[in-house]
Each structure stands twice: as C-alpha cells, then as structure tokens.
Amino acid sequence: MKNRTGWVCGLLLSSALALQGCAADGVPKVQPIEEVHGSTSTKPVNDDIFIPSGVFPSTGEKAQPPVAYDNQLSDAAKASTVGSAGPLMPSVWLYVSLSSQAFLNGTELDSGVNTRVWETFLRKYGFPFKTIIGPEKLENSAPGVLVLPSLVALSEREKQAIMKFRAQGGSVLSTWLTGVRDEHGVWQGFAFMKAGLNVDVVGDTQAEEEEHFMMAYGDSPVLHSLLAGQRIWLERLKGVYPLRLQGQQAAAQIMDWPRLSIGKKVNATLVFGEHRQPTGMLSRSVVMGYPERLWLSADPKAMEAIAHNSLTWLFRQPDARLAAWPHAYSNALSIAVVAPEVIDDFDLAFAERIEEIGVKATYYSLSVKAAKSPSILKKLQEQGHELGYMADYFEGFQGQPADKQANRLKLMKQEFAQAGLVIGDTIGFYAPMEAQDKITEGLLNQQGFTYFVTFMDKTDGRLPVLLPRAPGVDSTSQPLVMLPRTQSGPEDLMIEGDPDEGLKKYLAEFESALAMGGLLFVRFPNQTLLDDEQLDAILGQMKTHAKRLWMAPNGAVARWWLERNRVSVQMDMANGALRLSVTVAGNTPLSLPPSVTVNLPYANDSLKLVPIGPQEATLINMVALDPWRVAVSLGQLAPGTHRWKMQFERAVLINKR
Structure with a gap:
C-alpha cells in the first residue's frame, strides 16, 4: 500500500494545530480575526439590487x-488541462x-x-x-x-x-x-x-x-x-x-x-x-x-x-475527533414522561408501546403523586425504565427564595424515600414547566444531583453540557450534566389548532433535528391523549431511524456524557506519518465503545490503523458514515494512552464509458 500522508505535514502543523482543543462548551479555541480595515457601509440598498424581484x-x-x-x-481550456498533475x-x-x-x-x-x-x-x-x-x-x-x-x-x-x-x-x-x-x-x-x-x-x-x-x-x-x-x-x-x-x-x-x-x-x-x-x-x-x-x-x-x-x-x-455518541450512532434519542398526575396502568400501556421499538423512558414524577403509585413506578423500573425527580408539587421553582427551594428539594426526596422508591446513583431532575433559575441549579449542584433538564435557551447547541461542581462539593465528584430540551414534544404542537397539522410539524421537526446529530429529547405527558394512529406515526418514525439513534433514558445519556468526558482524541504527525492517539482517564474501562470519526482524504478510502506497541486494543469495527467519513470503534479501552499509525488506501475506481 502506498503511504500518502506525508503531503499534509506542512499545512497540518502550520494551520490545523491552531484550532486544537475546545472550550468547555465544545467551541474551538480560536481568537477573532483582527479588525478588517475599510468601509463596511450599511447604507440601505434595494432588496432586488443583487437578485431581481420575482x-x-x-x-x-x-x-x-x-x-x-x-x-x-472551451477548446483553449481543454488544451491547457490535459496532463496537468497539480x-x-x-x-x-x-x-x-x-x-x-x-x-x-x-x-x-x-x-x-x-x-x-x-x-x-x-x-x-x-x-x-x-x-x-x-x-x-x-x-x-x-x-x-x-x-x-x-x-x-x-x-x-x-x-x-x-x-x-x-x-x-x-x-x-x-x-x-x-x-x-x-x-x-x-x-x-x-x-x-x-x-x-x-x-x-x-x-x-x-x-x-x-x-x-x-x-x-x-x-x-x-x-x-x-x-x-x-x-x-x-x-x-x-x-x-x-x-x-x-x-x-x-x-x-x-x-x-x-x-x-x-x-x-x-x-x-x-x-x-x-x-x-x-x-x-x-x-x-x-x-x-x-x-x-x-x-x-x-x-x-x-x-x-x-x-x-x-x-x-x-x-x-485527514481529521480525527471524538464523536458525541457511542459507536456508531449519529444521534441520541431519549423519551421523557413528565408526570404531574398519578402514574397508573394507562402509563404501563404506553411503556409497553415504546418498549416495542427498543426504547426505555425516564419518568419524572411529583413526590406527592409518586407516593400514591409506588408499585407502578417500581414495576416500570423493573422493566428498565428510569425514575427521576420532578418536584414536591406542581409549581415551578423560578423566583422562589433559596431557603424555600432547598426545603422543597429536601421534602421531595423524603417523600420518595418514604414511598419506598429508590432513584439510584443517577439522580435526575426536571422542574415543573421547566421553571427553574440559578438558585435551583446551584442547589442541584451542591446536593450532588447527576443531571437536570433545561430549556434550549441555556445552550446554543443540541448536546449535553458539563458544569463544574460548586465550591465545597467533594472535589472527586464528576461534573453536573445539563440536558437541553431543544425540540417540541408531539402534544406540545398538537394541543392548539389542528392536531393533524401539529403532528406533521412534530414529525418534520424530528427529521430536521436528526440531521444535526444532537440529543433528540422527546417528552410526553403521562396519561397521553395520543390515539393509536398518532402514536404509530411517532414511534414508526423513530423505528425507521433506529440504526442512527442511540435510544437511551436520560440517566444513561448523562452517564455516557460523563464517561465520554474521560476520553480525548488527537491526530498528529510522528516520524513523517499520521498518528491517532486516544487517552482514557480514570481507573476503570469504558462501559460503551467510544466512536472516533475520521475524515478521509478521498471518497471511499480505506483506513487502516496499525497499533504502536503490543498493548493496544484490537480494532472492533469500522463503519462508513458517508463517502468522506468513517466511524472507528476502539472497543472497551483500558485506561491509559493508545496510539496507532493511520494509513489510507485509495478505492479502486472503474470508469464506465
């Protein structure tokens, strides 16, 4: 195989390294370009000055x-093109x-x-x-x-x-x-x-x-x-x-x-x-x-x-970076069931429907309601669904004094415990009506919650965000995960106007969000009013895209995002060849395979990773995402740094005339 990586050395080191590293929110560490001198007049121009009306x-x-x-x-252009090597x-x-x-x-x-x-x-x-x-x-x-x-x-x-x-x-x-x-x-x-x-x-x-x-x-x-x-x-x-x-x-x-x-x-x-x-x-x-x-x-x-x-x-x-989701998914899908009412057998039927397409939901319940249906909630947990906190009663936290918010969170947890409900190590919170503020988030941080759900105005992206733990919290604690809800639920769009039009809007929004590669956070109220035909359309769309969607409850999404935070990926030059380095921090193996996305020099190239040293993990598989990218699974890597030489081979092209 011919090694074709040497030609990128100069530009890779002179320009691409300028963008290495990301800030906490994942935005590249780049500085704004210096002032561009010259007039940037904003005098009004006609709307049709560039493109004619009509x-x-x-x-x-x-x-x-x-x-x-x-x-x-033209003939002249053809003549000067023949034999050009670049x-x-x-x-x-x-x-x-x-x-x-x-x-x-x-x-x-x-x-x-x-x-x-x-x-x-x-x-x-x-x-x-x-x-x-x-x-x-x-x-x-x-x-x-x-x-x-x-x-x-x-x-x-x-x-x-x-x-x-x-x-x-x-x-x-x-x-x-x-x-x-x-x-x-x-x-x-x-x-x-x-x-x-x-x-x-x-x-x-x-x-x-x-x-x-x-x-x-x-x-x-x-x-x-x-x-x-x-x-x-x-x-x-x-x-x-x-x-x-x-x-x-x-x-x-x-x-x-x-x-x-x-x-x-x-x-x-x-x-x-x-x-x-x-x-x-x-x-x-x-x-x-x-x-x-x-x-x-x-x-x-x-x-x-x-x-x-x-x-x-x-x-x-070529380029290599850590993908957002486990190998080889391009999106994550989570279903949240927001339960301001008592959860009953009707909700068990809904759970069975989503289980048919391989989805486990997260149920967020008021503690005053959870105390009235502990057996149903425990059954949902036994079936693999997760349970999260909503509040003590159906009222938002936003604008309330810190002492009142703290007492409400304390009462909420006490009432869950008294009902015999155990949340587990992954502690999630979804405020009623998403009405929370900085005080709420600070209390969740101090009290060791794993994650909380928020509206899309908290981040410009469609991915989870990791927030540092508050001062005074155990220094070994992992960051607090913020899960943004960046799309409407089906009933959010169907509750006003024509339900059929609302459903069409939801399905179109789902497809649009899918293209962006983020977290598709879909919420339903408990005791949903959707009929079988409407639910079939919603779940059928999810099933259609199942190969691209990592379907997981919100607690699993938060746990993955914390685990992913232990992984770093770097591509550099070593001895004239491209090298991929993957570092896993911590002391335990990863529970899910991280995915490394690699840009190929030419469409449909073959990528080969040659281990540097005998201790490297064996390649599990490699999936083509499109003609220009492959997703590489490196399996359950042990903690430490792992390195491979990267080699590319051109696909055999057959010209049909």
Missing part, C-alpha cells in the same frame, strides 16, 4: 428554473474579480471587504495563499483550493477559468452569489452556480424575517469543530440575505431561533460535495450561502471554525 416566490419554496448554462470547457503542496488562490468589484461599487457596499476578510483569516491560520486578480491569473493557477468571495458578477472567461480549475482537480470554496450577473451587471440567473459549483439556489430569506440563525450539523466533514445544532446568529441586512441551497450534502440550515421554521422550504444554507469532472479528475466544493459582510457581525469563533474546517476538507486533509 426570481423567488414569496413562500421561498421553489425558484424559477435556471436558464441552462453551457458547462463544457501542485506538490496545496495552496489557496483567493480570486479578485474586477467585474464583481465594479458591480459592488455601484451598490454603496464596500467592494473590498470580501477579499480582506479572507486575507486576514488565511494569514492568521497560516494557510499558504495568494491573492490573484483577473482571468489571466486565474487561468494559470495550478490546482489547489480556489476561494470565490461573493463574486456576484463574472465574465464568461472567468467562468471558463473556474471550470478549468475544477477540471484539473482543484477544489472550490464559494460564498453567497457567484456569477449570477455578467461583467456588465446584467442578470444571468443561477445557471453557473448549478453547472460550475454543483449547487441549486432555490430561495433566500428575504420573506422570513425571523430566519436569521444558522444551525450547524454536528460532526459534519466541513463543520466538525462546531457543536451539533449550534445556533449562529446572522445579521439581517437589507438586500443581503442568506441563500437556500440544494447540493450533494448539507452541513447547516437557516432557521428561526427555536428551530421550528421547517415547512416545505429548503433550509440548507451550506452545502458541500465531490464530483468527477469530464477530465476524470475529482473536485470538491463547499458553497456557503452567506456573504462575508454577515461574517463580520456573527460569532467570530464559529465563523472561523467553519472556514477552517471547510478548507482542510477541500485540501483533503
């Missing part, structure tokens, strides 16, 4: 069919189009800010790059990564040069509108974006004022440094609206704050893919549906992480 219907569901663009290379070291070519500059200068927006943002970013992270101006320089650029920063207007010659670049095996990163107008500013439509970038523009967010949050897909090949479902605010600037895109694979959605704006619209605003060119060469592309102007006002850490992850993927650099 191109998109007001619903944003479909775009007008684009005028076909001839994506065949560079020995990758480079970034940052293209400046005089046609696009001239058009932007007429919009009262700074025509140079798009280029300056990228120059500042590329210098900061040590990417080798060169800014090139004009089609002649573009035509003579060796393959690498070509950055097209919001090049609204392009000449035919420039479009041909971009296609030639891809035909030679170069990769492209494009932002916002590319080549939708010609060198004279005349509207050309989205045909070039379809033919040259492999993306369909199906709408924008002009008609949806609330939809200005980008939601990241967790563990995506091009967004893996962000949290699953991470919410990123984008400025709403008149005339400059994020695009709705369709491509080979999506990596982020544009939505409203609570992530409910689903409907029939296409929500993807960042897409990527890899396509074989007419020359036989493979070319990758990343298309970001927002311009650099919106980057400047957004969270700089998140925007830089997106740019960095995208570029390294376009450079075909």
Whole structure:
C-alpha cells in the first residue's frame, strides 16, 4: 500500500494545530480575526439590487428554473488541462474579480471587504495563499483550493477559468452569489452556480424575517469543530440575505431561533460535495450561502471554525475527533414522561408501546403523586425504565427564595424515600414547566444531583453540557450534566389548532433535528391523549431511524456524557506519518465503545490503523458514515494512552464509458 500522508505535514502543523482543543462548551479555541480595515457601509440598498424581484416566490419554496448554462470547457481550456498533475503542496488562490468589484461599487457596499476578510483569516491560520486578480491569473493557477468571495458578477472567461480549475482537480470554496450577473451587471440567473459549483439556489430569506440563525450539523466533514445544532446568529441586512441551497450534502440550515421554521422550504444554507469532472479528475466544493459582510457581525469563533474546517476538507486533509455518541450512532434519542398526575396502568400501556421499538423512558414524577403509585413506578423500573425527580408539587421553582427551594428539594426526596422508591446513583431532575433559575441549579449542584433538564435557551447547541461542581462539593465528584430540551414534544404542537397539522410539524421537526446529530429529547405527558394512529406515526418514525439513534433514558445519556468526558482524541504527525492517539482517564474501562470519526482524504478510502506497541486494543469495527467519513470503534479501552499509525488506501475506481 502506498503511504500518502506525508503531503499534509506542512499545512497540518502550520494551520490545523491552531484550532486544537475546545472550550468547555465544545467551541474551538480560536481568537477573532483582527479588525478588517475599510468601509463596511450599511447604507440601505434595494432588496432586488443583487437578485431581481420575482426570481423567488414569496413562500421561498421553489425558484424559477435556471436558464441552462453551457458547462463544457472551451477548446483553449481543454488544451491547457490535459496532463496537468497539480501542485506538490496545496495552496489557496483567493480570486479578485474586477467585474464583481465594479458591480459592488455601484451598490454603496464596500467592494473590498470580501477579499480582506479572507486575507486576514488565511494569514492568521497560516494557510499558504495568494491573492490573484483577473482571468489571466486565474487561468494559470495550478490546482489547489480556489476561494470565490461573493463574486456576484463574472465574465464568461472567468467562468471558463473556474471550470478549468475544477477540471484539473482543484477544489472550490464559494460564498453567497457567484456569477449570477455578467461583467456588465446584467442578470444571468443561477445557471453557473448549478453547472460550475454543483449547487441549486432555490430561495433566500428575504420573506422570513425571523430566519436569521444558522444551525450547524454536528460532526459534519466541513463543520466538525462546531457543536451539533449550534445556533449562529446572522445579521439581517437589507438586500443581503442568506441563500437556500440544494447540493450533494448539507452541513447547516437557516432557521428561526427555536428551530421550528421547517415547512416545505429548503433550509440548507451550506452545502458541500465531490464530483468527477469530464477530465476524470475529482473536485470538491463547499458553497456557503452567506456573504462575508454577515461574517463580520456573527460569532467570530464559529465563523472561523467553519472556514477552517471547510478548507482542510477541500485540501483533503485527514481529521480525527471524538464523536458525541457511542459507536456508531449519529444521534441520541431519549423519551421523557413528565408526570404531574398519578402514574397508573394507562402509563404501563404506553411503556409497553415504546418498549416495542427498543426504547426505555425516564419518568419524572411529583413526590406527592409518586407516593400514591409506588408499585407502578417500581414495576416500570423493573422493566428498565428510569425514575427521576420532578418536584414536591406542581409549581415551578423560578423566583422562589433559596431557603424555600432547598426545603422543597429536601421534602421531595423524603417523600420518595418514604414511598419506598429508590432513584439510584443517577439522580435526575426536571422542574415543573421547566421553571427553574440559578438558585435551583446551584442547589442541584451542591446536593450532588447527576443531571437536570433545561430549556434550549441555556445552550446554543443540541448536546449535553458539563458544569463544574460548586465550591465545597467533594472535589472527586464528576461534573453536573445539563440536558437541553431543544425540540417540541408531539402534544406540545398538537394541543392548539389542528392536531393533524401539529403532528406533521412534530414529525418534520424530528427529521430536521436528526440531521444535526444532537440529543433528540422527546417528552410526553403521562396519561397521553395520543390515539393509536398518532402514536404509530411517532414511534414508526423513530423505528425507521433506529440504526442512527442511540435510544437511551436520560440517566444513561448523562452517564455516557460523563464517561465520554474521560476520553480525548488527537491526530498528529510522528516520524513523517499520521498518528491517532486516544487517552482514557480514570481507573476503570469504558462501559460503551467510544466512536472516533475520521475524515478521509478521498471518497471511499480505506483506513487502516496499525497499533504502536503490543498493548493496544484490537480494532472492533469500522463503519462508513458517508463517502468522506468513517466511524472507528476502539472497543472497551483500558485506561491509559493508545496510539496507532493511520494509513489510507485509495478505492479502486472503474470508469464506465
């Protein structure tokens, strides 16, 4: 097997290491780019200055069919493409189009800010790059990564040069509108974006004022440094609206704050893919549906992480990171049954229904009600379901004095104990109506609760969060786990209006959340009012995605997140070869196999891990997540550090003519 890892050494060490490590919330440790000098005028522009009125219907569901663009290379481009071998070291070519500059200068927006943002970013992270101006320089650029920063207007010659670049095996990163107008500013439509970038523009967010949050897909090949479902605010600037895109694979959605704006619209605003060119060469592309102007006002850490992850993927650099969930699941699914009423035989029937698809729920009961049905609760525990605290009576904790909250928590636990109910070592809490405050959370922390459930406003991601233990608590105690509820339960959406429409909204929201790779926390009230047909639809959807879903009660999710916190993953260079290192802290083996996601240099590559030292664990299995990623299970690793050499082998490609 031919070792092809040496070529990444320079860039891996100069730029990728700049993003190593994560803060407590999982956000990459990056610093904002320094001030980008120059005018960033926010003078009003017409909504149709970039995209003419009427191109998109007001619903944003479909775009007008684009005028076909001839994506065949000219004879001159073909002649200069044959035999091109590409560079020995990758480079970034940052293209400046005089046609696009001239058009932007007429919009009262700074025509140079798009280029300056990228120059500042590329210098900061040590990417080798060169800014090139004009089609002649573009035509003579060796393959690498070509950055097209919001090049609204392009000449035919420039479009041909971009296609030639891809035909030679170069990769492209494009932002916002590319080549939708010609060198004279005349509207050309989205045909070039379809033919040259492999993306369909199906709408924008002009008609949806609330939809200005980008939601990241967790563990995506091009967004893996962000949290699953991470919410990123984008400025709403008149005339400059994020695009709705369709491509080979999506990596982020544009939505409203609570992530409910689903409907029939296409929500993807960042897409990527890899396509074989007419020359036989493979070319990758990343298309970001927002311009650099919106980057400047957004969270700089998140925007830089997106740019960095995208570029390294376009450079075909391998990457390895710890996945959020046990091998080889992409999501976790937990069902919470919130029980303000007495739990009875009706709830046992519900438990039997969810058990049919392999789900065990967590039941959160009021202590005053639990004391009236201890036998039913014990039976649920015997069947594998978990029990958690809700409160002493149905009233929120928020705003109550600390002494009253403390007394309520004490009484709650006493009444459970008097009823003979044992929660166990995993102590969970879900406040009535999610009405809790900092005092409540502080008391849970001090009293040694394992986890608590909270509303989505406590985190921008869709993953659990670990909170340090309060001062004075046993120093050996593990962190307190916060489980965010980031989606609506079925009955939350069905209780008002048409139940059938509410169910459709729930099912659509579930699918949207599934794409983001986080915790799908689904709640039901006890004594649910759902009929058999409605419950069949809900559970059938869960069963359909069972291979991707780690179905576990909330206590198990919290325990896994604490166990996962013991694992760290690093990829580096050692003796000229890539090396994967996995460290397990603590003194006991892991109860569930951690999953390491690896980005492959080429689609469908084979990955081989060669142990360094005889003590390493034996590889259990490896699962392809998509053409560009594999999930590696390393089994029940013993505590300590384990290392492997990473070797990649190209898949055998057969050209059918």
